[in-house]
Amino acid sequence: GQNIDQPTEMTATEGAIVQINCTYQTSGFNGLFWYQQHAGEAPTFLSYNVLDGLEEKGRFSSFLSRSKGYSYLLLKELQMKDSASYLCAAGEGGSYIPTFGRGTSLIVHP
Amino acid sequence: ETGVTQTPRHLVMGMTNKKSLKCEQHLGHNAMYWYKQSAKKPLELMFVYSLEERVENNSVPSRFSPECPNSSHLFLHLHTLQPEDSALYLCASSPQSNEWGTEAFFGQGTRLTVV
Numbered sequence: 726g727q728n729i730d731q732p733t734e735m736t737a738t739e740g741a742i743v744q745i746n747c748t749y750q751t752s753g754f755n756g757l758f759w760y761q762q763h764a765g766e767a768p769t770f771l772s773y774n775v776l777d778g779l780e781e782k783g784r785f786s787s788f789l790s791r792s793k794g795y796s797y798l799l800l801k802e803l804q805m806k807d808s809a810s811y812l813c814a815a816g817e818g819g820s821y822i823p824t825f826g827r828g829t830s831l832i833v834h835p
Numbered sequence: 836e837t838g839v840t841q842t843p844r845h846l847v848m849g850m851t852n853k854k855s856l857k858c859e860q861h862l863g864h865n866a867m868y869w870y871k872q873s874a875k876k877p878l879e880l881m882f883v884y885s886l887e888e889r890v891e892n893n894s895v896p897s898r899f900s901p902e903c904p905n906s907s908h909l910f911l912h913l914h915t916l917q918p919e920d921s922a923l924y925l926c927a928s929s930p931q932s933n934e935w936g937t938e939a940f941f942g943q944g945t946r947l948t949v950v
Contacts, residue, residue, distance in 0.1 A: 729877070733875075755935045755936075756935055756936050758936075758938075760941075765943070766943055767839070767925070767940075767941035767942055767943045767944065768878075768925070768939075768941045769941070770938040770939070770940075773936045773938065775935065775936060812878065814878075816935065816936075821932055821933050821934060821935060821937065822868070822880060822883060822891070822932065824877070824880075825877045825878035825879075826877055827875065827876060827877045828877070828878075
């Protein structure tokens with residue numbers, strides 16, 4: 726089985742940088758996803774990491790360390806619209822479908 | 836708009852009622868999923884369909900009954916539910932279910948309240 730841990734809630738200021746961490750323990754590992762979910766809306770795909778290192782996509786970057794069972798999502802130049810829940814999901818060996826964490830609710834204030 | 840449409844968006848039902856949730860995708864995907872999202876809990880996978888065949892059932896109680904008549908449509912039939920079944924039910928689709936790193940496209944969900 727899997728154990729995925731991420732903070733429940735974070736707050737940050739508009740224009741700042743925030744890092745949302747996710748740790749996982751899996752029996753086998755085949756990649757880590759990040760999804761964004763605004764209140765009352767569908768989760769939308771942000772990133773997928775399978776190799777160690779940082780992948781950048783505009784204001785959002787995702788990092789993975791397989792040896793440490795650790796990932797983070799980095800959001801730069803925060804905007805009010807970035808207030809949302811950020812879901813970490815890890816793929817376990819033997820299953821193509823990832824298991825989700827509880828999500829981190831990010832509140833961006835002026 | 837993600838290309839996955841769920842209806843209804845909100846549903847209130849009594850414990851003795853029978854209702855159905857509907858999901859539709861026109862993305863040409865072969866795999867469809869039902870997830871349950873409860874407050875303060877992780878997204879829970881319920882069912883997976885690949886090419887209209889159920890490939891996974893995550894120990895879901897029989898009061899939830901899925902149906903996939905074709906690769907574009909997925910239903911979740913509900914009967915004799917319990918108040919603890921109140922949650923957001925999310926449908927998702929992906930190009931296939933048997934490839935690493937496949938992105939899932941989610942619908943906006945049906946907010947279900949069992950009274």
